[in-house]
Amino acid sequence: MPELPEVETIKRGLKDLVTGLSVKEVVIKNHKSFLIDENTKELFLFNHKVLDVKRRAKLLMINLDSDYSLVFHLKMTGQLVYVNHNYRFGAGHPTDSLIHQLPDKSTRVIFIFNNKAKLFFNDQRKFGWIKIIPTALLTDKDFFKYHGPEPLDLLFSSDVLYQRLLKHPNSKIKAVLLNQTVLSGLGNIYVDESLWMSKINPLTTVNRLTEKNIVVLHRSIQSVLNKSISLGGSTDRNYVDAKGNKGSYLKFANVFRKENQPCPRCSNLIVKQKIAGRGTHFCPNCQKIEIEK
DNA sequence: CACTTGACCTGTCCGC
DNA sequence: TGCGGACAGGTCAAGT
Missing domain, CATH: 1.10.8.50 (Helicase, Ruva Protein; domain 3)
Structure with missing residues (x-):
């Protein structure tokens, strides 16, 4: 499902929610969704602060202060849903009912932050993936050499x-x-x-x-x-x-x-x-x- | 090279 | 109510 506007919308929401937090724990329910070893978790993921959340093409990137980034591709059915520690965003929030159902059977990975909030990576069809990649690589234009220009970029005439x-x-x-x-x-x-x-x-x-x-x-x-x-x-x-x-x-x-x-x-x-x-x-x-x- | 098909997966819908 | 098949917003590899 997610094309540019969907990934952009997720990015804008997540940026406000997770910037400044650090990842304390990750629960991987489907290993093919997130291939990562213990060493990488300890060195580059855990206890590192989120500096920024970005989008390029249909990829969503969470930059960490370890100089590595979490990179997500949601493919057809991926979701990234943030839920705070008491499972509410505020009284009467329209999606409170949905949030209370998480994790559900499509939940593949759960990130737990230092404020006890959770980020659910749900993906019914398991096509989506998460990778951890050096941030320097992501800013190198070589990494995106197989991606065309951003259609909303000012340079895209x-x-x-x-x-x-x-x-x-x-x-x-x-x-x-x-x-x-x-x-x-x-x-x-x-x-x-x-x-x-x-x-x-x-x-x-x-x-x-x-x-x-x-x-x-x-x-x-x-x-x-x-x-x-x-x-x-x-x-x-x-x-x-x-x-x-x-x-x-x-x-x-x-x-x-x-x-x-x-x-x-x-x-x-x-x-x-x-x-x-x-x-x-x-x-x-x-x-x-x-x-x- | 252009284009199609199949694969990756799960869930839903439609016709029998 | 159950079952088989087609189909679903993305991408990649392999085949024609």
Whole structure:
């Protein structure tokens, strides 16, 4: 589930909650989720303060004052939920009921902090992972050489998008936008939404796109991501933020999970079709394939 | 090289 | 009510 807006939302929440705390204990219920040896735990994890929480692409990083960082990839069903020592954030918090159920059967790793708060790494499908990596490596651009630019970075212009897309001229735009080496952070939801907003058919090959298409696509990607971040991301099934709150972006989605419903722009029915191996939602009427270049 | 498929896992939903 | 199959937001390796 978690794409850029979801990981960004978790990061913002966690940063306020865990900065300054130190890890006292870790309970690993599923070892494949977090391969770490006792030595590394003692030397680089335990009793080290959290300096900062960062995001790059879909990775979330907790920098520790040991010069190492905890790095998380949530893949499809990962959650990072912080719960304080008495299992409450405050009277009447909407997610108190959810928090009381933790740990649950999807809990794979639990971090316990010096203030007795716990951070639950839940992951139903066990695809996600946690690693401990030297912070210096994470700031080295080599580490992210297989990740494309951040779509909300000021340096990410429509020209940059154009240049990167052009490296895959014969591929379908849907597949290229899902490719993390081209651009970081988009997943199935935001690719479908961005293409709808741009009136681009997901089957269009890159070499059929006009320059105007790309200018509009660039603006649409940023608009969709910014709107989702402002709404706390998308909760389709699993996703919750660091406090256990769901995101509300999908209430405003135009095509994702809207198959057989009218297109908000032209009233034609939205279709769902497998493209690039993924369920893809679009309006075949107003998302036309460009004929001329 | 472009593209597809299968694998990693668990849970849910749908049709019989 | 039970069972089998398809499917789910991510990524990687292997195959065509």
